[in-house]
Amino acid sequence: MSPKVDIDREECTGCGLCYNDECPEVFMEGESGISDVKMEFREGEPGQGKIPENLRGCAEKAADACPVSAIAILED
Numbered sequence: 001m002s003p004k005v006d007i008d009r010e011e012c013t014g015c016g017l018c019y020n021d022e023c024p025e026v027f028m029e030g031e032s033g034i035s036d037v038k039m040e041f042r043e044g045e046p047g048q049g050k051i052p053e054n055l056r057g058c059a060e061k062a063a064d065a066c067p068v069s070a071i072a073i074l075e076d
């Protein structure tokens with residue numbers, strides 16, 4: 001089972017914590033600084049993707065650090 005990542009891009013302020021500091025392996029800076037899931041993991045919308053199990057901890061760390069709780073890690 002691979003975790004799914006869902007970024008609420010309406011809530012994201014573009015602070016950069018997820019893609020610069022906590023988990024650049026999964027997140028990247030998108031248009032206007034808003035967080036996107038990196039291309040290699042993306043599924044559909046820029047804010048959605050599926051990641052390998054070994055990156056779950058990293059993505060969860062970013063979700064915990066996000067000041068507006070815009071990142072959700074979901075089970076597939």
Ligand code: SF4
Binds near residue numbers: 067
């Ligand atoms: S940590 Fe949250 S608010 Fe900051 S860029 Fe990432 S998703 Fe956006």
